[in-house]
Amino acid sequence: MRITIDTNLCIGSGQCALTAPGVFTQDDDGFSVLIPGREDGAGDPLAREAARACPVQAITVEDD
Known part of the structure; x- marks a missing residue:
C-alpha cells in the first residue's frame, strides 16, 4: 500500500487524522502529514477510510 497526500489540495480539515490516527497527523x-515511518500505511485498513473521508480528496491510497 502506498499513501500520498496532495499538499496543494489539502485544506487541513483533519478528517484523516481523526479517522486513521495511526497513519495521519497534522503539521x-x-x-495533513503521514506519521514518520507510516508512509506505506502498514496495511492499516483505516487509511482507505481516511482517503474517503477527505472532503477534497487530497489523499490517494494505492496497492503496491
Missing part, C-alpha cells in the same frame, strides 16, 4: 499549520 504545525494544521495540514
Whole structure:
C-alpha cells in the first residue's frame, strides 16, 4: 500500500487524522502529514477510510 497526500489540495480539515490516527497527523499549520515511518500505511485498513473521508480528496491510497 502506498499513501500520498496532495499538499496543494489539502485544506487541513483533519478528517484523516481523526479517522486513521495511526497513519495521519497534522503539521504545525494544521495540514495533513503521514506519521514518520507510516508512509506505506502498514496495511492499516483505516487509511482507505481516511482517503474517503477527505472532503477534497487530497489523499490517494494505492496497492503496491
